[in-house]
Amino acid sequence: METLVVDHPLVAHKLTTLRDVRTDSPTFRRLADELVTLLAYEATRDVRVADVSVRTPVAEAHGVRMARPYPLVVPILRAGLGMLDGMTRLLPTAEVGFLGMIRNESTLQAETYATRLPDDLSGRQCYVVDPMLATGGTLAAAVQFLFDRGADDVTAICLLAAPEGLAHMDEFFAGSGKPIRVVTAALDERLNENGYIVPGLGDAGDRLYGVV
Numbered sequence: 001m002e003t004l005v006v007d008h009p010l011v012a013h014k015l016t017t018l019r020d021v022r023t024d025s026p027t028f029r030r031l032a033d034e035l036v037t038l039l040a041y042e043a044t045r046d047v048r049v050a051d052v053s054v055r056t057p058v059a060e061a062h063g064v065r066m067a068r069p070y071p072l073v074v075p076i077l078r079a080g081l082g083m084l085d086g087m088t089r090l091l092p093t094a095e096v097g098f099l100g101m102i103r104n105e106s107t108l109q110a111e112t113y114a115t116r117l118p119d120d121l122s123g124r125q126c127y128v129v130d131p132m133l134a135t136g137g138t139l140a141a142a143v144q145f146l147f148d149r150g151a152d153d154v155t156a157i158c159l160l161a162a163p164e165g166l167a168h169m170d171e172f173f174a175g176s177g178k179p180i181r182v183v184t185a186a187l188d189e190r191l192n193e194n195g196y197i198v199p200g201l202g203d204a205g206d207r208l209y210g211v212v
């Protein structure tokens with residue numbers, strides 16, 4: 001598995017405000033949206049394009065357009081929804097699939113309550129968006145859903161990742177032979193005894209949408 005920590009002062013600046021406990025929900029939502037666009041710029045470096053020519057007012061110009069089949073963006077509900085608009089703004093032709101998953105706060109196991117994905121993902125590049133990669137249980141299950149439907153190229157964009165989560169992903173997909181990339185704004189120190197990322201930003205879903 002390939003991991004990219006995007007090292008950029010604007011990313012670090014926005015992430016610092018996002019972490020701040022005093023940041024309110026409207027500001028948190030705006031920053032998550034801005035951050036995903038910056039991360040997606042790096043995460044889509046290998047997005048597939050096809051050669052095309054266009055006529056400028058002056059001459060013929062050779063360029064590229066997004067290749068079909070267009071990428072699939074998959075937000076993991078709930079918190080991943082906070083990253084969807086930023087992705088589709090950058091990839092307007094992308095299709096969107098949905099996975100509803102919640103981590104059981106006692107066992108830390110991911111449970112799936114909704115799936116709405118195309119049946120056949122062969123040949124599709126998939127971008128999973130979820131702000132938090134903590135134990136990695138949720139992301140591993142999400143990526144497995146995509147592989148089971150034929151996806152062969154998956155990139156996850158997370159605002160924060162924990163070393164334990166990256167290690168779990170490495171172990172879970174060892175020998176799968178399929179490329180997986182994780183792009184994140186920061187690799188934090190560790191998980192605490194409740195499975196929360198330290199220093200982290202708290203519960204991303206609650207900070208985006210409120211405590212339920």
Ligand SMILES: O=P(O)(O)OC[C@H]1O[C@H](OP(=O)(O)OP(=O)(O)O)[C@H](O)[C@@H]1O
Binds near residue numbers: 078079080101102104
């Ligand atoms: O790496 P893991 O240990 O599996 O934890 C990460 C998951 O936890 C959070 O979702 P949560 O379960 O809180 O659901 P929510 O988005 O509805 O708040 C987060 O958005 C990830 O999906």
Ligand SMILES: O=c1cc[nH]c(=O)[nH]1
Binds near residue numbers: 132198205
């Ligand atoms: O720190 C964490 C860990 C899991 N889910 C969150 O929202 N935050």
Ligand SMILES: [Mg+2]
Binds near residue numbers: 079204205206
């Ligand atoms: Mg949550």
